[in-house]
Amino acid sequence: MVSQFGSLGYTIMGKTADLTVVQKTIIDTLHKEGKPQTFIAKEAGCSQSAVSKHVNRKLSGRKQCGRKRCTTNRENCxxxxxxxxxxxxxxxxxxxxxxxxxxxxxxxxxxxxxxEFGYSCRIPLVKPLLNHRQRQRRLTWAKEKKNWTVAQWSKVLFSDESKFCISFGNQGPRVWRKGGEAHSPSCLKSSVKFPQSVMIWGAMSSAGVGPLCFLKTNVTAPVYQEILEHFMLPSADRLFEDADFIFQQDLAPAHTAKSTKSWLNYHGVGVLDWSANSQNLWGIVKRKMRNKRPKNADELKATVKETWASIPPQQCHKLITSMPRRIEAVIKAKGAPTKY
Known part of the structure; x- marks a missing residue:
C-alpha cells in the first residue's frame, strides 16, 4: 500500500539537514500511532537519528531554537x-x-x-487532450499489443503529420507540482493534435527515417494517396528493401477513407491498427530545433530537413526498443497520457 506521506528529506554533506514542518508533523503523527523509528524515518524521508533526536527533544520538553513560525500547521494545510x-x-x-x-x-x-510541502514551479508538459472514449481505445489497443516483441515492432513503418511554426511563442503559465507529478492530469497542459497550419509528413522505422513531405494543402484522401505513392513507398523501399513491413498511420479521416483503404489493399500494404493521439519522433525533432529561429518559411523548411536528416538510425532503433515499455505505461495509466 502506498503511504499517504511523501519522501521529503534531504541530506547535506552526509549529515541530516534540519527537519521541515511537514517532516515533523509526519514524525509526530506516526510516533503517536506507535510506529517504529525505522518506518517513521522512511516515511518522513530522513535518517533514523533525526527521528530519534526529534522524539527525544519532544519528550524532554526542550524547545526548538530559532524564530517562532508565524503560521500554524492548520494554516499551512x-x-x-x-x-x-x-x-x-x-x-x-x-x-x-x-x-x-x-x-x-x-x-x-x-x-x-x-x-516545504515539496512543490516546485515548473513549465507544464503539453499532452494531447484525450476524452474517455479515446482513453478506452488506447487502453484496449495497448492490451492487445502487450505481448509484441521488439522484433515485431521492428517490422513497422511508423508515419505521422506534424506542424512546425516559425514563431515558437512563449511557454505560457507555470504549474506547481511535486517530484514525480510531471504527468499527473492536474499538472498537464492540454493540446489539440491538428491545429490549422502547414503540416509535414514523415516516416521512420527501426532502420532510420524516410524522406519528408511538406504539405501545401489540407490532407484529403486523394492528397494522402499521393503522399503514399511518392513518399511512403520510397521510404519502405529504403528502410526495408525487399522485406515485409506493416504500415502505421493514425485515425485521421483521409487515412481511413474507403478510397485510401482500397489503395493500400491494391498495393498489398498491411496496416497496423493504431490508438488515438500517440506521440512519436516529432518531439525529438522539435527539441533539436529549440534554439534555432528561422526567419521565414524557406529557412524553416531547410531547418526541419536538416534536423530530420541528422537523426541517426541508432536513435530510431532506441525508440522501437522502447515500445514494450510504452505499451506497459499506457496500460498502467489506463489509457491516459504517459511520460512518452
Missing amino acids: SLMRIVKQNRFKNLSELHKEWTEAGVKASIATTHRCVK
Whole structure:
C-alpha cells in the first residue's frame, strides 16, 4: 500500500539537514500511532537519528531554537488545498487567496511553505487532450499489443503529420507540482493534435527515417494517396528493401477513407491498427530545433530537413526498443497520457 506521506528529506554533506514542518508533523503523527523509528524515518524521508533526536527533544520538553513560525500547521494545510485546487496559479495569486482567508503571512513565507510541502514551479508538459472514449481505445489497443516483441515492432513503418511554426511563442503559465507529478492530469497542459497550419509528413522505422513531405494543402484522401505513392513507398523501399513491413498511420479521416483503404489493399500494404493521439519522433525533432529561429518559411523548411536528416538510425532503433515499455505505461495509466 502506498503511504499517504511523501519522501521529503534531504541530506547535506552526509549529515541530516534540519527537519521541515511537514517532516515533523509526519514524525509526530506516526510516533503517536506507535510506529517504529525505522518506518517513521522512511516515511518522513530522513535518517533514523533525526527521528530519534526529534522524539527525544519532544519528550524532554526542550524547545526548538530559532524564530517562532508565524503560521500554524492548520494554516499551512489550507495553503496546500489552495495549490491543489488550481496548480496553475502564480505565487502572487496563491498568497492573495491565502491571506484573504485570514492568514497573516508575507509572500516569502507563502513561497517557503509551498516549497516545504515539496512543490516546485515548473513549465507544464503539453499532452494531447484525450476524452474517455479515446482513453478506452488506447487502453484496449495497448492490451492487445502487450505481448509484441521488439522484433515485431521492428517490422513497422511508423508515419505521422506534424506542424512546425516559425514563431515558437512563449511557454505560457507555470504549474506547481511535486517530484514525480510531471504527468499527473492536474499538472498537464492540454493540446489539440491538428491545429490549422502547414503540416509535414514523415516516416521512420527501426532502420532510420524516410524522406519528408511538406504539405501545401489540407490532407484529403486523394492528397494522402499521393503522399503514399511518392513518399511512403520510397521510404519502405529504403528502410526495408525487399522485406515485409506493416504500415502505421493514425485515425485521421483521409487515412481511413474507403478510397485510401482500397489503395493500400491494391498495393498489398498491411496496416497496423493504431490508438488515438500517440506521440512519436516529432518531439525529438522539435527539441533539436529549440534554439534555432528561422526567419521565414524557406529557412524553416531547410531547418526541419536538416534536423530530420541528422537523426541517426541508432536513435530510431532506441525508440522501437522502447515500445514494450510504452505499451506497459499506457496500460498502467489506463489509457491516459504517459511520460512518452
